[in-house]
Amino acid sequence: LPTFRITLAYDGTDYVGWQRQAEGPSIQGAVEDALRAIDERDVIVIGAGRTDAGVHAYGQVAGFTIARALSAEAVSRALNARLPADIRVVASEEVDAAFHARFDAISKTYRYRIWNGNAVSPFERRYVWHVAAPLDVAAMADAARLFEGTHDFAAFQAAGSATKTTVREVLHSALRTSHFEIITFDVEGTGFLRHMVRAIVGTLVEVGRGRRPPVWVADVLASRDRARAGPTAPASGLVLVSVAYGAPRALAAEP
Amino acid sequence: LPTFRITLAYDGTDYVGWQRQAEGPSIQGAVEDALRAIDERDVIVIGAGRTDAGVHAYGQVAGFTIARALSAEAVSRALNARLPADIRVVASEEVDAAFHARFDAISKTYRYRIWNGNAVSPFERRYVWHVAAPLDVAAMADAARLFEGTHDFAAFQAAGSATKTTVREVLHSALRTSHFEIITFDVEGTGFLRHMVRAIVGTLVEVGRGRRPPVWVADVLASRDRARAGPTAPASGLVLVSVAYGAPRALAAEP
Numbered sequence: 001l002p003t004f005r006i007t008l009a010y011d012g013t014d015y016v017g018w019q020r021q022a023e024g025p026s027i028q029g030a031v032e033d034a035l036r037a038i039d040e041r042d043v044i045v046i047g048a049g050r051t052d053a054g055v056h057a058y059g060q061v062a063g064f065t066i067a068r069a070l071s072a073e074a075v076s077r078a079l080n081a082r083l084p085a086d087i088r089v090v091a092s093e094e095v096d097a098a099f100h101a102r103f104d105a106i107s108k109t110y111r112y113r114i115w116n117g118n119a120v121s122p123f124e125r126r127y128v129w130h131v132a133a134p135l136d137v138a139a140m141a142d143a144a145r146l147f148e149g150t151h152d153f154a155a156f157q158a159a160g161s162a163t164k165t166t167v168r169e170v171l172h173s174a175l176r177t178s179h180f181e182i183i184t185f186d187v188e189g190t191g192f193l194r195h196m197v198r199a200i201v202g203t204l205v206e207v208g209r210g211r212r213p214p215v216w217v218a219d220v221l222a223s224r225d226r227a228r229a230g231p232t233a234p235a236s237g238l239v240l241v242s243v244a245y246g247a248p249r250a251l252a253a254e255p
Numbered sequence: 256l257p258t259f260r261i262t263l264a265y266d267g268t269d270y271v272g273w274q275r276q277a278e279g280p281s282i283q284g285a286v287e288d289a290l291r292a293i294d295e296r297d298v299i300v301i302g303a304g305r306t307d308a309g310v311h312a313y314g315q316v317a318g319f320t321i322a323r324a325l326s327a328e329a330v331s332r333a334l335n336a337r338l339p340a341d342i343r344v345v346a347s348e349e350v351d352a353a354f355h356a357r358f359d360a361i362s363k364t365y366r367y368r369i370w371n372g373n374a375v376s377p378f379e380r381r382y383v384w385h386v387a388a389p390l391d392v393a394a395m396a397d398a399a400r401l402f403e404g405t406h407d408f409a410a411f412q413a414a415g416s417a418t419k420t421t422v423r424e425v426l427h428s429a430l431r432t433s434h435f436e437i438i439t440f441d442v443e444g445t446g447f448l449r450h451m452v453r454a455i456v457g458t459l460v461e462v463g464r465g466r467r468p469p470v471w472v473a474d475v476l477a478s479r480d481r482a483r484a485g486p487t488a489p490a491s492g493l494v495l496v497s498v499a500y501g502a503p504r505a506l507a508a509e510p
Contacts, residue, residue: 088377
């Protein structure tokens with residue numbers, strides 16, 4: 001039975017998130033439905049990251065095993081023929097049957113985009129958070145760097161989360177103005193708590209508005225108190241950019 | 256009575272085009288409706304270009320006169336507060352009462368974008384034409400240059416058009432690959448016939464697919480026969496980028 005690793009891009013605006021839910025369209029559900037038409041049986045698709053409702057992806061990674069002998073190219077083509085246009089398979093490859101999209105991931109990179117200006121471009125409105133107030137980008141960039149390293153991110157997770165540990169390692173955290181009125185925050189980590197990136201961005205905007213100095217980030221981290229950090233930034237600005245894996249295991253040669 | 260020149264960006268996907276129609280939402284209608292709420296009377300808005308159904312704009316220009324004494328800044332803010340999010344005023348200024356958005360335009364620049372690859376990015380799907388077949392971009396670029404100059408574009412206008420003359424001047428016509436799988440065609444002209452840019456693009460794609468050599472463009476121009484040119488490319492890929500005007504007339508000083 002061939003196992004595949006696919007890379008997905010999606011506009012998450014109209015979805016309840018990655019994970020299949022009782023109500024509403026999910027990305028996982030859309031991919032599983034498309035696979036059912038190809039494989040003629042129920043296939044479970046495992047995603048690298050459980051993106052929330054309204055969150056987008058340039059490079060979500062998912063894995064699954066099917067019963068039909070198809071090439072990676074054929075799987076990709078068949079999926080794109082059946083998926084809605086706001087979900088696309090942008091890459092696919094056959095991998096070792098032991099591949100697990102979530103557990104094998106070494107790091108994930110997210111991007112958050114803020115539209116800092118008056119009129120949000122109609123072409124960007126689904127993919128940004130509109131902050132009309134002037135923002136001090138240099139102060140935000142200083143603050144963004146303070147998230148790098150291994151920290152207890154308890155102050156930056158969704159209320160009511162019950163994770164074993166709230167310690168996470170952030171490999172890279174940088175903020176810059178990119179084009180038009182867009183401020184871009186890129187963050188790579190070995191793992192993320194629920195709403196962690198959005199709570200970080202809400203905190204960076206507090207700094208950008210001049211309400212707090214950049215070093216305040218260290219106090220918030222030390223507090224482990226969600227109430228001390230900034231608000232959770234809206235889902236629309238968040239994109240799962242890519243998921244990194246180790247060197248691929250060689251496919252077992254067919255006997 | 257103050258006269259304003261506004262610059263509009265819009266995602267034309269959900270509109271019947273610039274011009275108010277008996278049925279369906281138009282850009283002109285949306286702006287006039289928003290102005291009615293501000294000015295409390297009917298205002299006629301004149302657009303520089305009558306973009307067709309599904310065509311977008313980064314910089315459509317429109318002019319109108321209102322009865323209230325408002326600053327350009329206030330007009331822009333009030334319009335953006337009332338317009339749907341897929342239409343934005345990106346600039347506004349007070350101009351001489353004689354300003355006419357269409358007649359005073361010196362040139363217009365359009366952009367057409369082709370997605371030349373398998374899976375169209377979910378973030379670009381509304382703003383491109385998907386051509387999956389391989390395209391020879393160098394041949395298309397050679398052909399694109401042949402449209403520069405003053406030509407009779409009768410072969411490149413919508414069937415059934417009744418214009419006085421089909422001679423138009425193209426100041427700039429260039430095609431290149433830009434980013435991802437996107438091929439971008441930029442064309443500036445002093446005036447355009449209906450569907451002219453889309454017929455040019457349909458013709459360039461015939462060249463890109465190797466069905467015709469670049470010099471074929473000269474034959475099609477000379478033929479003045481719409482049936483000889485390529486098909487009309489879809490509206491989704493077309494954007495009105497900007498409209499150029501001469502040096503602004505100074506506002507008459509108040510006595």
